[in-house]
Amino acid sequence: MDKPTADSPPLPASAPEAPRDGTFERGWNCWKTAVADRVGVLVHGADYFAALETALRSARRSILIVGWDFDPRIRLRLDVSEDESPPLGRLLRQLVEERPELEVRVLVWSSAVAHGPSGPAELLIGTEWQQHPRISLRLDTTHPLYAAHHQKIVAIDGAFAFTGGIDLTLDRWDTEEHRHGDPRRKTTGGSLYGPIHDVQMAFDGEAARAVSDHACWRWKKGTGETPDCTPSPVPWPESARVHFTDTTLAIARTVPDWGDGRSAHEAARLTEDMLWAAERTIYIEAQYFAATFVGDVLERRLSEPDGPEVIAIVSLASHGFIERQVMGRNRDRMIRRLRRADRHGRFRIYNPVVPGGDTDCSVLIHSKLIIADDRLLRIGSSNLNNRSVGLDTELDVALEARDEADRAAVASLRNHLLAEHLGVPGAAVEAAFAETGSLVKTIERLNTGARGLRSFDAIRTRGSTKPVPGTSLLDPARPFEPPWLLRRRDQRITRRRDA
Structure with a gap:
């Protein structure tokens, strides 16, 4: 095994030795644990957007959106006319005009104007939908140099929340068919974009109130204003299936060491602890597969004689120079590293494809999901890259099965995802796994x-497994600037706001 280099970010500190009641520990691998009355997993933009529109139409006091990007031109439901389901910005404007107590707040990463797929003018200048005293769209500049506010949160009336990997922006809508050339997958300019797979979680109860409190903190941190976070009941969207009831959720954050210094690194520790907790299977869906600490853990798990199988479903294509040179090459080197460690034949890594004429059409994996055995489930915004350890702002939500019904629900979700990627009925996956006991x-x-999973066969075990040169600059695990300088800068910003 190659020795760590200066470009290798450190593994998150080891867990304390004190025994735990289950996997989650507040202050270590989660910020809070809280009970959700209902939890639903929404696979694909089409399902999420439909449930979101229903929930938005139920809002009475507050809609708070925190995102990496935001585009008011997207439509949430493409199965009905534009009159019935208008573009998102127009929908939000209609809702505040109909409800005199409703306030809409949208907080977006400031650099989305340059890096996100949305139109810069929509964020910088605004359009007619924003011209209302109870609608506020703000760009959040409270982040270190080169860092991203990467969370994807919608909190409604302080009592209902959506979190996960799906941004409210362009190029995110798709269905489970992932049809090549689907004419419904269009940008605002009319060009088609390719199939995309993603996952979002919906939940209510105390867990939703906790996420709403976090979103309100983000709003105050980014704008200096204190929003009303008073909860009021929100009905469950009819289109969203309930997978779990009366379930404790663990809420894990990444907050960089910047400004007032209240950093948080629970999300990376949660990922690490889940990978260590698995006994039989680790199922991963990830846009990137390049985090050094993940490679460290999986290498050791694969070297165990009786360790778990590791199945990773990841994106094939890398978009842009940085993704190709750093994320893509480090993914390939991590695959090489894990194949060297896989002496027992338990590691597989794939990209899903659908028929696309004469060639396979690759499906972009945008989800950030980990399932350990049939017991632990994590859905969030954290990518498996280094910057999600301590540079970007992230939010992940996880649950631990407490009984056979929960275990069956976790296993069913994993089998459903695999069945979709394989293009077979879910019952076929369940039957094959029941017979073989092996993913x-x-x-x-x-x-x-023709629809199925394609292995990264071109990546063999020979070659370097070290992070590529420049990883510490282009995929850093912490801010570049020293914390004392960042805090001083934040104090100057605060004084200017208060003046």
Whole structure:
């Protein structure tokens, strides 16, 4: 195994030795634990957007959106006319005009105007939908140099929340069919974009109130204003299936060491602890597969004689120079590293494809999901890259199965996701896994169609496994500037706001 280099970010500090009641520990791998009355997992933009529109129409006092990007031109439902489901900005304007107590706040990463797919003018100048005293869209500049506010949160009336990997912006809508050339997958300019797979979580109860409190803190941190976070009941969207009831959720954050110094690194520790907790299977869906600490843990798990199988579903294509040179090359080097460690044949990594004429059409994986055995489930905004450890702002939510019903629900979700990628019925995955007891054998048995999973076979075990030069600059695990300088800058910003 190659020795760590200066470009390798450190593994999150080891967990305390004190025994835990389950996997989650407040102050270590989660910020809070709180009970959700209902939890639903929404696979794909089409399902999430439909449930979101229903929930937005139920709002009476507050809609708070915190995002990496935001585009008011997107439509949430493409199965009905524009009159019935108008673009998001127009919908929000209609809602505040109909409800005199409703306030809409949208907080967006400031650099989305340059890096996000939305139109810069929509964020910098605004359009007619924003011209209302109870609608406020603000750009959040409270982040270190090169850092991103990467969370994707919608909190409604302080009592209902959506979190996960799906941004309210362009190029995020798709269905489970992922049809090549689907004419519904259009940008505002009319060009088609490719199939995209993503996952979002919906929940209510105390857990939703906790996420709402976090979103309100983000708003105050970014704007200096204190929003009303008083909760009021929100009905469950009819289109959203309930997967879990009366379930404790762990809420984990990444907050960089910047400004007032209240950093948080629970999300990376949560990921690490879940990977260590798995006994039979680790199922991962990730846009990037390049975090050094993840490679460290998986390498050790794969070297165990009786360790878990590791199945990773990741994106094939890298967009832009930085993604290709750093995320893509470090993914390939991590694959090489893990294949060297996989002496027992338990590691598989794939990209999903659908038929696309004469060639396979690759599906972009944008989800950030980990399932350990049939017991632990994590859905969030954290990518498996280094910057999600301590540079970007992230929010992940996880649950631990407490009984057989919960275990069955976790297993069913994992089997459903695999079935979709393989293009087979969910029952086929369930039957094959029940017979073989192996995700590897299940995939190999069912992966025979034009739609399916393609292995990264071109990446062999020979070659370097070290992070590429420049990783510490282009995929850093912490802010570049020293905390004392960042705090001093934040104090100057605060004084200017208060003046």
